[in-house]
Amino acid sequence: MNRVPMTVEGAEALRTELEDLKKVQRPAVVQAIAEAREHGDLKENAEYHAAREKQGFIEGRIQEIEAKLSLAQVIDVKAIEPSGKVIFGTTVTIIHMEDDSEVTYKIVGDDEADVKQKKISVNSPIARALIGKEEGDIAVVNTPSGAVEYEIDSVEHI
Incomplete structure (x- = not known):
């Protein structure tokens, strides 16, 4: 199981x-x-x-x-010592490398995902590209219109 x-x-x-x-x-x-x-x-x-x-x-x-x-x-991500690494449950602020737009997402389980509340599934393409990366790293997200690069600005355990 x-x-x-x-x-x-x-x-x-x-x-x-x-x-x-x-x-x-x-x-x-x-x-x-x-x-x-x-x-x-x-x-x-x-x-x-x-x-x-x-x-x-x-x-x-x-x-x-x-x-x-x-x-x-x-x-419980709050019980995990922050390391600057993106893991399940963290709240991640990323910066779009082309237009400098910024967005913050919390990485959650499939049932909790709600884009309107900025909660994305751990199985989503963005989350999969972010998991394991650290603050300052570049994450490449493959989208239907091509690869998009994001810089990981901050990783919070909130």
Whole structure:
């Protein structure tokens, strides 16, 4: 079984969602099914079918989260001594070598990736080009429009 890297924040978000699904949403949908059953004929009872469909989604998501958490290798980057090297969980500021534009990304697990929040998957082309490099190094990212060079400006354990 392959362990899946995950940040402390990512694991906590999944645990919070799991608790909500088990303690809030699951009981609510069971109640909705019970109420819909009281309305009689289940064949043409849209409320009953909608509630059963929602129940299936909730149970599927519970199983999915439990599986992800069981495979998770939670990495607390704050507990790792900063070395200036890009590793999983670090926040990296890079400078585009052609136009001097600067961008900061946090390298996270696949499930946590969200470009809008500047969180990129450890398996993304940019992260793969950065991992193992150090502050001051040049990372070459192969994009559909060709190779792009970035200088690693800073690596933070935050």
